[in-house]
Amino acid sequence: xxxKLKALNEKFNELERSMADPAVAANxxxxxxxxxxxxxxxxxxxxxxRYCQLExxxxxxxxxxxxxxxxxxxxxxxxxxxSLQRQLKEAEDHLKVALLPKDPNDEKNVLVEIRxxxxxxxxxxxxxxxxxxxxxxxxKLGWRIEVMSSSPTELGGFKEVIFMIEGKGAYxxxxxEGGVHRVQRIPETxxxxxxxxSAATVVVLPEAEEIELEIDPNDLRIDVYRSSGHGGQxxxxxxxxxxxxxxxxxxxxxxxxxxxxxxxxxxALKILRARLLDKLQQEQQAELASTRRSIVKSGDRSxxxxxxxxPQNRVTDHRIDLTLYRLDSIIAGDLEELISxxxxxxxxxxxxxxxxxxxx
Numbered sequence: 001x002x003x004k005l006k007a008l009n010e011k012f013n014e015l016e017r018s019m020a021d022p023a024v025a026a027n028x029x030x031x032x033x034x035x036x037x038x039x040x041x042x043x044x045x046x047x048x049x050r051y052c053q054l055e056x057x058x059x060x061x062x063x064x065x066x067x068x069x070x071x072x073x074x075x076x077x078x079x080x081x082x083s084l085q086r087q088l089k090e091a092e093d094h095l096k097v098a099l100l101p102k103d104p105n106d107e108k109n110v111l112v113e114i115r116x117x118x119x120x121x122x123x124x125x126x127x128x129x130x131x132x133x134x135x136x137x138x139x140k141l142g143w144r145i146e147v148m149s150s151s152p153t154e155l156g157g158f159k160e161v162i163f164m165i166e167g168k169g170a171y172x173x174x175x176x177e178g179g180v181h182r183v184q185r186i187p188e189t190x191x192x193x194x195x196x197x198s199a200a201t202v203v204v205l206p207e208a209e210e211i212e213l214e215i216d217p218n219d220l221r222i223d224v225y226r227s228s229g230h231g232g233q234x235x236x237x238x239x240x241x242x243x244x245x246x247x248x249x250x251x252x253x254x255x256x257x258x259x260x261x262x263x264x265x266x267x268a269l270k271i272l273r274a275r276l277l278d279k280l281q282q283e284q285q286a287e288l289a290s291t292r293r294s295i296v297k298s299g300d301r302s303x304x305x306x307x308x309x310x311p312q313n314r315v316t317d318h319r320i321d322l323t324l325y326r327l328d329s330i331i332a333g334d335l336e337e338l339i340s341x342x343x344x345x346x347x348x349x350x351x352x353x354x355x356x357x358x359x360x
Contacts, residue, residue, distance in 0.1 A: 001099065005048045012038070012045040044098045051091040058084040093351075100350050105206035106172035111148070111274045112204055113162045117180065119198020124157025126183045126308075127200040129331060131161050134174070136333025143167030148267045149255050162271060164207065171206045176342040178204040179305030186311070195311060199304070207270070208277035215273065221245040222265065227256040244268045251275055320345045 015038050018024050025031060061084060065077045114130050116123040135145050144166040151159040165174070182199045190196065227241040241256035242264040253275070255268040307316045308327055315330050315338070316323045322341055324330065330338065 001096070004099070005044070005095065008041060009045050009048055012041045015041070044095075047091065047095050047098050051088065051095055054084055054088045054091055058088060096351055097347050100347060103172065103175070105175075107169055108171045109164060109166040109207040110170040110174050110204060111162065111164055111207055111271065112174065112177070112202065113160070114158065115160045115201045115203075116158065117199035117201050119183075119196065121153065121155050121157060122183075122185075122187045122196055123198040123200055124153045124159055125155060125187075126181075126198055127158040127161065128156060129183075130181060130200055130202060131158060131163070133331050133333055133335070134165070134177070135163075137335045138165045138167065138170075140333060141167060141173075143170055147257065148271055149253075149257055164270070166207075171204070172343075173339055174204050175206075176339065176346075177202050177305075182304050182307045184307065184309045184311070205274040205278045208273040213273055213277045213280070215246070215269075215276070219247050221247060224261055240264060242268050244272055246272060246276065249276070249279065251279075317342070 015034055019031065019034050019038065024034070058081065061077055061081050065074065065081065068074060068077065112134060114127045116127040119126070138145050146164045146166070148162045148164055150161040152161075153159060180199050180201050182197060184195055184197050186193055187196050221244070223243040223245075224239040225241050225243065226239055240259055240261045241254065242261060243252065243254045244265070245252050251272060253268045253272045255264040255271070258264045258267065305317065305319055307318070308314075308331065309316070310327060312325070313327045314323060314325050315327045317338060320341060322338070324337065326334075
């Protein structure tokens with residue numbers, strides 16, 4: 001590990017020398033590339049230099065202890081050595097986390113799909129609650145939300161809602177939300193006051209950029225038709241709704257939220273591209289997933305990951321055995337604690353795999 005850190009430190013020094021070169025500074029494109037690499041290495045190099053300084057301070061304190069016969073100073077030096085040893089261990093753990101393999105999708109925008117599961121109208125209302133929870137969380141962070149497609153119900157729920165969240169690191173924050181979310185509460189329509197259980201499925205995908213995944217236009221069948229509302233009532237008198245079928249995979253995406261056929265086509269292609277990229281990545285990771293299953297987010301989205309119990313104001317995340325008794329604030333978008341603990345669990349598992357000589 002430390003050989004790698006020394007090499008990264010030298011690379012960082014080379015980057016700084018290059019960025020100080022007037023000829024390089026005059027080239028905006030080159031400076032942009034160097035600046036990106038510099039920003040990626042900065043936290044690792046800073047942590048490494050702190051580790052080296054602590055190690056040097058510890059050696060100096062040990063040397064002083066050997067040379068100093070004064071009992072009072074000896075006690076102080078022993079306390080300082082114990083403190084430096086603790087700090088050195090923490091710094092080493094921090095370095096291990098900094099060197100963990102990065103998810104290449106972490107900085108991307110995210111496409112979220114929420115679908116009502118078992119539970120009828122109550123499941124659709126819960127899907128709407130989850131939609132509001134994620135949009136409020138995104139708003140707190142200053143991220144932009146755009147609804148791509150939705151199938152609302154008459155009671156104010158959603159059979160399905162697909163939306164894009166645009167913001168730095170959006171995928172890194174929300175990637176743990178994929179799975180089955182279960183709710184336990186007394187429905188507003190329930191006269192007997194009985195607690196019902198229903199569910200909604202959340203799928204979280206990184207936005208696929210065009211350069212990452214090229215779709216052959218010949219592989220697409222694009223149909224246009226007239227948009228319709230509840231009960232088949234016409235929403236639009238023009239053929240603005242779009243259905244795109246990806247012929248090689250059979251994937252179908254429909255979009256009719258916009259009045260413009262062009263905008264519906266654009267949104268449908270975005271959804272299709274994200275789904276195809278996710279399918280490709282799932283296939284690439286299948287072999288790894290079969291040998292090592294993540295504690296935080298397995299590839300199997302059929303799993304129940306979280307339960308929201310309204311009578312007890314309780315949220316339980318089953319993957320990390322975490323229970324919080326503040327459902328009211330969580331459903332209002334206060335997801336910071338949940339997400340930070342899920343990220344910590346992922347890091348802990350990866351570190352454990354490294355320490356055991358496994359694959360991280």
